[in-house]
Amino acid sequence: MIFYRGKEITNCKPYEYTAMGIARTFQIMKPLGNLTVLDNIVPSAFFGRRHARNLAEAREIAKEILEFTGLYAKKDVLAKEMGTPDQKRLEMARALATKPEMLFLDEAMAGLNPTETDQAIELINKINQSGVTIFLIEHIMRAVVSLCGKVIVLHHGEKIAEGTPQQVMNDPYVEEVYLGKKKENG
Numbered sequence: 423m424i425f426y427r428g429k430e431i432t433n434c435k436p437y438e439y440t441a442m443g444i445a446r447t448f449q450i451m452k453p454l455g456n457l458t459v460l461d462n463i464v465p466s467a468f469f470g471r472r473h474a475r476n477l478a479e480a481r482e483i484a485k486e487i488l489e490f491t492g493l494y495a496k497k498d499v500l501a502k503e504m505g506t507p508d509q510k511r512l513e514m515a516r517a518l519a520t521k522p523e524m525l526f527l528d529e530a531m532a533g534l535n536p537t538e539t540d541q542a543i544e545l546i547n548k549i550n551q552s553g554v555t556i557f558l559i560e561h562i563m564r565a566v567v568s569l570c571g572k573v574i575v576l577h578h579g580e581k582i583a584e585g586t587p588q589q590v591m592n593d594p595y596v597e598e599v600y601l602g603k604k605k606e607n608g
Contacts, residue, residue: 440469442471443523451509455502459493462501463519469549470520479500483519491515507538524555
């Protein structure tokens with residue numbers, strides 16, 4: 423079962439958890455390819471805790487989010503014409519338009535080169551500094567170490583470690599499971 427702020431939300435529909443202040447991104451981006459970047463974000467502004475009351479307000483929210491995420495210059499570009507880094511940024515922008523308190527990021531850096539990863543880390547830090555709690559699902563350890571104060575490692579749905587990034591990376595069982603290393607005894 424999944425609880426948020428003391429309420430069981432396991433079977434909530436997306437519009438229900440979005441209204442509670444929860445948003446998420448997807449590892450595999452699914453932008454509305456034939457719409458502009460701006461028009462991809464506008465619908466999200468109608469959902470969430472403080473949603474738009476009309477199209478003009480939704481467009482203003484979308485423009486603010488585009489500015490915040492660094493995508494404003496591409497607002498009129500068709501989403502399908504953008505590369506992976508910008509589509510990942512667009513995925514975050516769509517989620518941010520719902521004004522979340524908590525943002526789940528699923529493999530936000532998968533497929534990015536080191537420079538693009540650094541830019542994603544910078545944006546995620548900026549989102550967090552704006553007051554949004556980040557729940558990061560990520561395999562790029564450099565990003566995890568840069569972004570996370572606390573790490574929980576799951577293996578086949580079971581928690582196998584918890585602690586600071588350094589503690590978790592030095593855990594013998596985590597090393598064995600994820601890196602294929604076995605610590606030698608004595």
